[in-house]
Amino acid sequence: MxxxxxxxxxxxxxxxxxxxxxxxxxxxxxxxxxxxxxxxxxxxxxxxxxxxxxxxxxxxxxxxxxxxxxxxxxxxxxxxxxxxxxxxxxxxxxxxxxxxxxxxxxxxxxxxxxxxxxxxxxxxxxxxxxxxxxxxxDERFAGLVTQVPLGGLLGPVGVFPALVGAASGRGVITRGSRLRGAADAVTVSPVKTAMPSAAPSGLAGALNRIPEKRGAQVAVEKYSFAGGVAKYVVYVKGTQTFAPGDMGGPDPWDMKSNFQLYVGQNSASYEATLAAVEAAGAEPGDEVRIVAHSQGGMIASHFAMESAYDVPLVVTAGSPVDPTLDSDQTLVTLGYTDDSVRALAGGGSPAGTGSPDSVSVTAEHSPGFARGDFGDPHLLASYVELAEDADAAGDPRIESVDRLWGELDDADVIERTEYRAERVIP
Structure with missing residues (x-):
């Protein structure tokens, strides 16, 4: 890298x-x-x-x-x-x-x-x-053409998302946009609970709290403070099935939801995320931070722009889109320039977005052809590595984001619930 x-x-x-x-x-x-x-x-x-x-x-x-x-x-x-x-x-x-x-x-x-x-x-x-x-x-897709044929997530055709993102303009969600249409019905159930001892430590710590196993797609942490105040952190997974035959299948985190979200339509995965946050006890106006990977980045972007919650922090890794946030919302984007899925964002906004503390972390995952093990830049594990580099950089903007996590450590009780969503198939 x-x-x-x-x-x-x-x-x-x-x-x-x-x-x-x-x-x-x-x-x-x-x-x-x-x-x-x-x-x-x-x-x-x-x-x-x-x-x-x-x-x-x-x-x-x-x-x-x-x-x-x-x-x-x-x-x-x-x-x-x-x-x-x-x-x-x-x-x-x-x-x-x-x-x-x-x-x-x-x-x-x-x-x-x-x-x-x-x-x-x-x-x-x-x-x-x-x-x-x-x-x-010139630099926003560095390495994409040389990396993708070596086994990137989408194979040799992976170079085309860069062209789609740059030409269509869909990689940046414009201010005032809202998802259109009705989504497929979903059921959302808690499948695992825990009581973390503290808030995440750094960007890598936050990404590592995204649910790992296939049993859940969303996790919600509730931070309860003295006086009855509660704040929340939501962690959203990326796409779970890429098979065309699974479009509209039981798992809402599929290619159907990918397509819907990218073109601005409501999706079962977005509705499932809203349902999980509500099930965790969040009410309109409550403060909710959100951390997401891949398709989850599209969910997080719309969640920050149009949900009923106060969203002070959005962290996305390998997201196909970037939101246009307000000046009191901090956006952290992690993206490999040779990640074909991230390329759908078209490089994001030329002016950046969000508060002055917003930060973009980019790198080329697999430069050149000299290395024996290139890996896949789009994997969550690859983005954890990028986050670790950012955490270790000593950059004041990253340290500013760390303070947003530190605010949560004063909570009296921390409760974590992981949720499993399924699409209702007639």
């Missing part, structure tokens, strides 16, 4: 406001260097103008220090200006995506007005923004 790339998602690697704050700190450093240069120059002049004093002081070194301080002042000023230009460029990309998704309404007009304001402030910004998007488009 190549080294994990941790960013904000799409062509945006960091939050523009974070860059502007960095530029402000550079400005403060520039002021300090300018003051140091002024003091050193003044001291130098006094020393050389005072008879006999220059013999006691290394005036050459003092002049060199003053010159170096002046050079550092100029470098800080230039770096701050470049950082602000990059922040404006990232904001331009965000506004461009907002304008496209909002269309001709008032929100779209507001985004376009913001783009014009940035263009007027610096005419270089549109070209820089285009360059960012083009580089992201």
């Amino acid at each position: 190549s080294g994990a790339d941790i960013g904000h998602g799409g062509a945006i690697s960091v939050d523009p406001d974070a860059l502007r704050e960095l530029a402000n700190r550079m400005d403060a450093a520039a002021v300090g260097h300018d003051e140091a240069a002024r003091v050193l120059r003044s001291a130098y002049e006094r020393i050389v103008d005072t008879p006999g004093l220059s013999a006691l002081v290394d005036t050459v070194a003092m002049w060199a220090l003053g010159h170096r301080a002046a050079v550092l002042h100029g470098e800080c000023v230039d770096a701050a200006a470049s950082t602000r230009l990059m922040a404006d460029t990232y904001e331009y990309v965000e506004l461009l995506v907002e304008a496209r998704t909002r269309g001709l309404g008032a929100a779209g007009d507001e985004a376009r007005a913001g783009m014009r304001r940035l263009e007027e402030s610096d005419p270089r910004i549109p070209d820089l923004a285009r360059g960012l998007i083009e580089r992201w488009e």
Whole structure:
């Protein structure tokens, strides 16, 4: 696996406001260097103008220090200006995506007005923004063409999802979208209970709580706090059967649900997830975090965008889609660029999505042909490895996500229930 790339998602690697704050700190450093240069120059002049004093002081070194301080002042000023230009460029990309998704309404007009304001402030910004998007488009499927024929989940045809995702635009669920139609009826039953001692530790710990065995597709953890407050974490599996003959079979986590969710239709697996959360005791407005793999990522995306719950955190691994979340929702996406299922997302949104703490973790699972054991990048175990790399990276954005898990450790009681769903077949 190549080294994990941790960013904000799409062509945006960091939050523009974070860059502007960095530029402000550079400005403060520039002021300090300018003051140091002024003091050193003044001291130098006094020393050389005072008879006999220059013999006691290394005036050459003092002049060199003053010159170096002046050079550092100029470098800080230039770096701050470049950082602000990059922040404006990232904001331009965000506004461009907002304008496209909002269309001709008032929100779209507001985004376009913001783009014009940035263009007027610096005419270089549109070209820089285009360059960012083009580089992201070139890199978003790195290794997919070479990896898939070596035994990827979908075999040689696995390269086509990248084309489908990029061309159809279905890889990003636009703001305001809701699943259409009625889903097949399902039954949902608890099959296993446990009492974990703590909340998950890190991204890898969260992925490892997705039900492993075939007995359950969804797990719900209830965190009960003093005063009667309860918060929940939902873990959703990926597709359980790929056989075309099983479309509409007993297991709702099948290719029928895959197709329905990808084209924006309701599915038995989505309804089963809602039923499991309700069965665990969650009520509308309750805080529910959700962690999901593969098809579960589509379920999690719609759950965060249209369910009746407050969803502050969404973690997806190998999801065929990305949601468009609000600024108070944190999205963590893990994706291998050579995962043919993840490729259906078309690279996701060029501007990223969710809160400023949202983070995208990407890597190429099987670069080149030199390795003997390539494995399948889409497997949950492969994504656990990517999550482990992210946890170990020491990135402040990953540490911010960890704090969202830490909030749950103060719970008085933690109850975990795994649920088995079956489609009702007439």
